[in-house]
Amino acid sequence: MIRFLLNDTEVATDRAPGGTLLDFVRYHKRLTGTKIGCREGDCGACTVLVGDFEEGSLRYRSVTSCLMPLGNAAGKHIVSIEGLNMAGLSPVQQAMVETNGTQCGFCTLGFVLSFTGFVMSPKARHYDEAIAAIDGNICRCTGYKSIERAARRITDDIQGKPAEDTLPWLVQEGFIPAYFSGIEDKLRALRTRSAGVRPGHGSAALTMTGESEADCHPERSETGMEGDASCHPERSETGMEGDASCHPERSRRVTGEHPERSRSVIVGGGTDLIVQRPLTVAQSDVYLVHDDPSLKSIEYSHGFLHLGGAVTVTQILESGVVNSFFPQLAQHLKLVSSTPIRNMATLGGNLVNASPIGDLTIYLLALDATLTLCAPGHGSTALTGTQPLGVVCETEADCHPDRSQSNTEADCHPERSRRVTGEHPERSQTGTEGSGRRTVRLRDFYKGYKSIDKSADEIVESISFIPPAEGTFFNFEKVSKRTYLDIASVNTACQLRLNDNGVVALAHLSAGGVGPTPKYLAATSAYLQGKVPDAATLSEALSIANGEVTPISDARGTEAYKRLLLRQLIAAHFHSFSIAPDFVTNLIPQ
C-alpha cells in the first residue's frame, strides 16, 4: 500500500509502485488538469509539485509526473493544479491570464505549477529564478514572451514574502489554498502511522513493492504481494511473449522494450529508466532507493568529496560544500536537463546508465572519481528478509543519457564507512573485510556500450573524488541543438593544474558523444602531463584526442561535426583557463 497526500486528501493505493504518478493522478483519480505531452520529461505538461521534508522543513519541488514512480510519492504531498485552485485565481494564475500567457492552454498547468513551486521556495524572489523554475516547461504557442511578462508580475507579487514562515504568508496572499497550513502535521502523522512497515527505508517504508515473482526472489513471497495481479487486471493480461524485433520502436512508450517481469528493478529517480522501459518498471518488482537517507548524504572528509548514490542533481546544485569547490557549478549543472528532472535524477543512476553522453559522468571522469560498489548478498550487513536482490535493469537505448536511474541499493551499508582510497585506483576487492565492498575508478568502470564493471548484485554506494584545489582549473563544456533541456552532441570536462614553472602537474580530460562509452581521454591526459601547455603542445593534444575518439553520425550530429566540436570544446577549456591564447586564435580560419 502506498500512502501519500494528494492535494487535500490522503490516498492509499495498492497500484504498482513502478507505474507513473501521472497515470495515477490523471486516470485513477480523474484529475485531468495534469496533461500528457510526451511521457519523457521533455515538455512539462504533467508537472506536479512534491512536498517533502528537507532538513526538517517541508519543501516543495516540481517534478514531471510522467517519470516519477508512484512509489516515490509515498509519504509526500503531491500537488496537482486541482490542489491549487481556490474560489478566485491565485496571483500566479491571474498573471498568466492577464498577460495572455496561455493560448491553447495545454502546457499552461505545468507553467502554473512550476511558477507556484518558485513562489513556494522560501528564498526565491528574483525574476531569473522565476524563469529558471519553468526551464522544464515547453510552450508551442506563445513564444514565451507573455509568460516572461507573467513571471515579472509574479516576481513583483512576492517581494514581501518572508524567508521564514513562508507558508502562512502564501496562504494569506492567496497563492495557495488554506489547507496547505495543515499539511505538515498531516504528513508527519501519516509517516508515523506508516512507520515500521519496512524499517530503515525512510519514506520508502510507506511502500510495498511490486508483484511477486517467486521463482526469482523467493523471499518476495513473504511480503504479501500475491494480490497484485488481481488489482491490475489489465496488466496481468499483457503477456510479454511477443517478439517485437521487427518493430524496434513498436511500443508506444519505449524503444525496443521487451518488458521482463521476472527481474527485479532498482529505481532511483526513474528519469531515464521510465523513458526507456516503462512497462518493465510498471510490471516488475521495483525497489525504490530515491529516498533512502543513507544514500543521500554529501560529505567532505579527509580531502575527499563523497556523494551518496541517490543524491539528486538538485542536491548537488544546492550543496554549499560542493559549490565551495566548484564556483561555476550552477552554470554547469544548468546545462543538465531541467529543474523537475534535476529534482528527481540521481547521481548513481546517471553513472550506471552508462550513457556515452551522460553529463555528470563526463564531469566526474575529469575529477578522476572512484565508485564504491557493494554486493549486498556477500556483505557483513545482512539483508532484511524483505529486501530484493538488486538486479539492475540497464537501459539499452540511448534516448535520455543525461538522465539517471539509480542502481544503488538501499540500506546495505548503514554505517557508511567512506573508505574510498586514492591509493587503490584500480579495482580493489574488499571482500576480505567482510563487507562485499570494492572500489573502482570511474574511468575503468565502462567496458563497452552500456557495459559496466559491475556484477548483477552490486550497487553503487557512493562516488568520491578529490575536489579541485585552489588554483586548479576545472571546466565543463556542452553543446546541443538547444542549449538547455537537451542532450549533448558533445560534452567534455577538463581538470588541469600547473606547477610553479607552468608545467602541467595534473591533467584529466573527458568527452562524451564521441564513442560507445563516456570517454576518459587517457592518451591526451597523459600527453599533457609534464608539458608546458603552449600552442604547439595543445595542438598536438588535439590530434591525440581526435585519435582517441570514435564518434558516429546520428540525430545529434555527423561524425565530422562531433570531431570538430570536440576540438572546439577542448579549445574552449583552455580559452576559459586563459592558457595559450594563441592556440585558440590559431584555429580561426584565415
Next chain:
Amino acid sequence: MITATKTESSTRTLVNIDANGHVTGRSLYLDDLPVLEGTLFAKIFDSPIAHGTIRKLDGSRAAAAPGVVRVFSYKDIPGHNNIGGIIADEPLLAEDKVLFRGQPLLLIVAESEDAAEAALALVEVEIDPLPVITDPKEAFAQGALLCGSRQFKKGDVQNAFAGCAHVFEGEAETGGQEHLYLETHGAYAYPLENQNIRVYSSTQGLRHVQETVAHLLGLGMHCVEVDVTRLGGGFGGKEDQAAMWASMCGLAVHHLRRPIKCVPHRMEDMRMSGKRNPYKCDYRIGLDEAYKIVAFEATYYQNGGAAADLSPAIQERTLFHGTNTYGIDHVHLTTHSCRTNLPPNTAFRGFGGPQGMFMIESAIDHAARALGLDTIELQRRNLMKEGYEFSYGQIAAGVAAEECWDEAVQRFDLEDRRIQVDAFNETHPFKKKGLSLMPICFGISFTNTMMNQARSLIHIYWDGSVSVSTGAVEMGQGINTKMLQVAADALGIAPSRVRVESTNTTRVANTSPSAASATADLNGKAVEDGCTQLMQRLKAVAAGLANVDEASISIRDEQVFTNGLAAGIDWPTLVRTAFTQRVNLSAKGHYSTPDIHFDKTKEKGHPFAYHVYGTALTEVTVDCLRGTYVFDAVEVVHDFGSSINTLIDLGQCEGGIVQGIGWMTMEEVVYNTDGKLLSNALSTYKIPDIYSVPKVLDIHFLQTTGHPLAIKGSKAVGEPPLMYGIGAYFALRNAIKTFNPKAQMPYVSPMTPERVLLGLYGI
C-alpha cells in the same frame, strides 16, 4: 474580468475568455472527456519499413491476445478505403503495398490501452522491400509526382535574363518541421442510434473528418456528427491529418457498436503524421545595372511524402509567395509536388508560403554577396509598390511594404545598430553579431476560392443570454474570444451574456478548416450576419414598444435608444417581449468573401481578399568557439490593421515568430535513407524553450485602418508573423561570414549549431 458594462469600445481589450479554464485545468481537451462505460481502446499497427509489398500480414495472434476484442484490416472497411482529401490516394489501412514507414496496416481494439499495445507485438508481418526515396529531386527524376505541376508566369523571363547585367543561379533548401502541438492527435467516437456515430476529434477541419469517416463506412455525411471543443495546438497538423485517427475510431464503432478511443503516444504521433513539406529549389535571379531585380525564375521540388494530403494546395501557395514582397516584372515559377516514401506531409502555418519566401531571400542574398552589395540595400531597392501586379495577376492594393520597412529602419535605428554591431565584432574575436531584415507580404484567403465561406448559428435565449456557434475551431489562437467580441458588439450587449459553443457539424455544416489565417474573418463576418438579422427583428419589436419608427432605434449598452436617447427598455425586457410576440430569436449567418476569384487554367485572378505586410529586424550573437548562438533581438513593424484584440494578436505574432525561428534554427526533422524518422521524440526534436527565444521581441503595431474584408478592420494574423523567423537564418549567416568570410555555406535550413560550426570553420 468581464463586466456587464463592457461593450464595443472596450471589447478590444478583453482577455482570452478561455484563459480562466486553462489556468485552473478545467478546459476540456479530447483526452479529458469522461470515458463512457464500455469504452474500448484502439492502437494502430504501422509499417516498420518505408516501401514494400506486403507478403504476409497476420493479426490472428494479436486478436487472440488477452483483452483484445478485434483486429481490423482494410477488408473490414465497408466503404471507401481512403482518407485523402484533395486526391483520393491514401488508404486508411494499407492493402497490398506500404508507401511509408508508419503507414497504418492494422487496427487493434482491446479492453484497455495496455492490452491493445501488448498485442501490437503479436502481429506477424512480412514485407518485401522496394527502393526507398526520401529526396524530392530524386523522386522528380523518376517521374514520381503526386499531382500535376504548376507554373505561374509573368512577363518574359527568358528575354529578360538575356538583357540583365547580372544573373545568378543557385540552389536552396528548407527542412521539414514537426508541428509539436502539445496535445497529440486523437479521437473518441461512440455509437448513436441506428448507424449513426458521434466523433470527438482533435481537428481543425471538421468537414474533412466527417466526410472521411462517413464515406469510409459507406454512409452519408448526415450519419456522422463531429464535435470539437478545443485543441491543444494545431498549427496545420490537425487539418486533414486528424481524419486518420477519427476514421480508425469510426471503423471500430461501426462494427463493434461500442465507444472507441484512439489517442496516440507522442512517438506514434510523430512517426505516423506528416510535417511541414521540405523543399528544394533551383533559382535564377537577374538584375539590371541599377540592381533592380528584373527577372526571377524558380523551380520548387516539394517533398510531399507518400500521398497528396494537402501538398497540391501547399505548392500553390508557394507559387503565390515565390516573390515575397518584391516587385519583379518577369517571373516564372514552377512547382513539382514529389512523391517520396515519407509520411504524407501536410499543412503547417504558412502553408508553403514560408518555403517560397526562403528561396527568394536566398537568391537575393546570393546576388548581393556576389555583387559585393549590402543585402539589406538590395532588398529595400526592390520592395513592391502600390499597384504592383503579382505573377498571378492580382493588382496589389493598400501596399505597406515600404512603409513597414522604413518604419522599422527608423524605429529600430538600423544605422546605429550596424555601427554597434561592427564595433562589437571588431573587439570580440570569438563572438560575432549578425543583422538581417526580413520583409513579408502574405495573402489572406484560402487560395481555393470555394473555401472562403462560413456560417454561424446564433440563438438568443429568452432570458437574454446568447449562444454562438460557428465553424471556427479554438486551438489557442483566441478565436472564441474574437467571435464573442463580434457577437457582443453586434448585439450591443455585455460579453458575459454570450457563450461560444463547441464546433459541431450538426449546428454548422460544411465548414472550412480553421486555417489560412482566415478563420476570424470568415466566421466573424458570418456571426455579424446572423446578429444583424436578429437585430433587425429586435429593432422592429423595440420600435413597437417605443412607438417610433425602426430607423430611429439603436441598441447598445444593453439598452434601447430612440434617436440617441435611452428609451427605458433594457435587453432582457426587449428579448422577452420579442419572444412573447413569437419573433424568431435564432438566426443562421452566412458569409462568402466578395471579389475573389482565380482561374487555374490561366493561373491568373484575384485570389486574396487582401495582403498583410511587415518587416522584422533580427540581431544574433554567435559564439564562434562553440557554434552556438543567442538571438539578441527581433523587432518588428507589423500591419495588424485595426486589431480587434491587441493582446491576442500580439500573442499570435510573438508565437508565430518564435515558431518561425525554431524552423530556421534548431528544429531539424531527420529521416535516414531508409525513411526512418530519427528525430522521433521531444528528446531528439527540439523546439524553442524559454531560454532560446530572442531576448528582446518587440512588436510595433503599424497604425492603419485595416481592410474592409478583415473582421472589424483587424487583419488576419495567424500565419504571417511566422515568416519573420526567416530573418534568423540570414542574421546567422551574416555573423558566420563576418568570422569566416570564406565560409562556403549552401542556402540550406535549418541553421543548427552543427551547420553554424561547419560554416565558421569552413569544413
